[in-house]
Amino acid sequence: MKFVTTPIPDLLIIESQVWKDERGFFMETYNQNPFKTQGIAATFVQDNLSCSHRGVLRGMHAQAGDNAQGKLVRVLHGRVLDVAVDIRKHSETFGQSFSLILDGNGAKSLWIPPGFLHGFLSLEDNTLFAYKVTGFYDKTGELGVRWDDPDLAIDWPMDRDELIVSEKDQQLPFLSDIVSPF
Numbered sequence: 001m002k003f004v005t006t007p008i009p010d011l012l013i014i015e016s017q018v019w020k021d022e023r024g025f026f027m028e029t030y031n032q033n034p035f036k037t038q039g040i041a042a043t044f045v046q047d048n049l050s051c052s053h054r055g056v057l058r059g060m061h062a063q064a065g066d067n068a069q070g071k072l073v074r075v076l077h078g079r080v081l082d083v084a085v086d087i088r089k090h091s092e093t094f095g096q097s098f099s100l101i102l103d104g105n106g107a108k109s110l111w112i113p114p115g116f117l118h119g120f121l122s123l124e125d126n127t128l129f130a131y132k133v134t135g136f137y138d139k140t141g142e143l144g145v146r147w148d149d150p151d152l153a154i155d156w157p158m159d160r161d162e163l164i165v166s167e168k169d170q171q172l173p174f175l176s177d178i179v180s181p182f
């Protein structure tokens with residue numbers, strides 16, 4: 001399990017070692033020990049899975065408070081552009097986003113600590129997006145920012161009229177309209 005830094009401190013790409021043989025492959029998708037060695041004391045309490053059509057954009061979401069969430073995200077089938085935005089008030093990279101393609105080979109995942117907005121655009125039908133989180137789902141701690149907030153300036157690789165965005169996500173505020181709880 002290899003940890004690769006990104007331009008945003010604490011936001012890490014994780015590459016699993018893939019053991020291929022005549023049957024297919026095996027990989028560890030999470031192992032507590034290398035996480036500990038990296039100084040990530042994450043305890044995952046919930047595993048989530050969503051399935052999305054091409055053009056579905058979910059985001060930009062975070063969960064704060066007693067059940068603040070760090071997320072370990074990966075794609076099991078299909079392909080997404082995955083995006084995290086640093087909203088830690090005292091961070092030098094506050095407001096900066098990082099994007100990467102995650103695809104169904106599943107060997108690459110992203111560790112998104114608490115203090116980040118997260119979202120993704122599904123680039124293929126039947127995209128299975130799996131993630132572990134460090135806090136239980138808690139509606140009272142949910143917050144979000146619009147995916148098309150000009151301050152985030154995220155370069156989504158699809159035309160606006162192709163996107164499928166939930167009613168809830170269309171109502172989200174801009175980053176400048178909220179006070180980050182992180």
Ligand SMILES: Cc1cn([C@H]2C[C@H](O)[C@@H](COP(=O)(O)OP(=O)(O)O[C@H]3O[C@@H](C)C(=O)[C@@H](O)[C@H]3O)O2)c(=O)[nH]c1=O
Pocket residue numbers: 048050058059061062071118119120137166168
């Ligand atoms: C996230 C979540 C949702 N739900 C329910 C609430 C709602 O009725 C239904 C769909 O919820 P949402 O519309 O919030 O699902 P979705 O838009 O997929 O939300 C997710 O988006 C990505 C980008 C993230 O980063 C996740 O943390 C999460 O916020 O599922 C749970 O029961 N448990 C959960 O942990």
